[in-house]
Amino acid sequence: MPCKSCRSVNQSKFSGEIGIHFPGLKNIDKPVVWVFPEVAVCLDCGTAEFAVPEAELRLLAKGDAASAG
Numbered sequence: 787m788p789c790k791s792c793r794s795v796n797q798s799k800f801s802g803e804i805g806i807h808f809p810g811l812k813n814i815d816k817p818v819v820w821v822f823p824e825v826a827v828c829l830d831c832g833t834a835e836f837a838v839p840e841a842e843l844r845l846l847a848k849g850d851a852a853s854a855g
């Protein structure tokens with residue numbers, strides 16, 4: 787699948803390790819959500835894509851709901 791940003795097919799897959807923080811000062815005490823996805827990186831423009839696994843996705847959704855209420 788070509789890059790969504792520059793349409794290059796020069797992409798590689800890597801093992802990623804990403805800590806997702808909830809933004810803003812009010813969320814400073816919330817724990818970081820760690821995900822270890824496969825990351826597809828466009829070697830021409832640097833666009834990176836990954837999917838958050840379901841368990842971590844639930845944590846993100848829960849955290850968002852908590853900060854909204």
Ligand SMILES: [Zn+2]
Binds near residue numbers: 789793830
């Ligand atoms: Zn690209």
